[in-house]
Amino acid sequence: MTMAFAAPTPTALGDITFERKSKGDEEFAPAVFPHWVHRVKYKCYVCHNKELGFALTRGSVAITMELIDQGKYCGACHKGEPAFGISFETCNRCHRKE
Secondary structure: OOOOOOOOOHHHHOEEEOOOOOOOOOOOOOEEEEHHHHHHHOOHHHOOOOOOOOOOOOOOOOOOHHHHHOOOHHHHOEOOOEOOOOOHHHHHHOEOOO
16 A cells, blocks of 8 residues: 655745734734744644644644743744744844845
8 A cells, every 4th residue: 555645845945034014014024933843843733733732734824922931933943942042133133124
């Protein structure tokens, strides 16, 4: 029996840019998530689970800085442990010009 697997989409391998929903807040660039960097370190289920809430469908989750600051989504790891914390000094690590 031969099993065929679909090739990963470019988004699954590369960076994901979160489009900004708010208008008039051009102070920060859209957040860019380096998906491949995370995939090298972790298996898919580490983030894509019910506890963290990352869906497999792009755009299906409304992630805000308020939720991240509450320790949800990216904030589950980016509150200083195990990854860099979120502060004014680290804004450009995610909010960067492409």
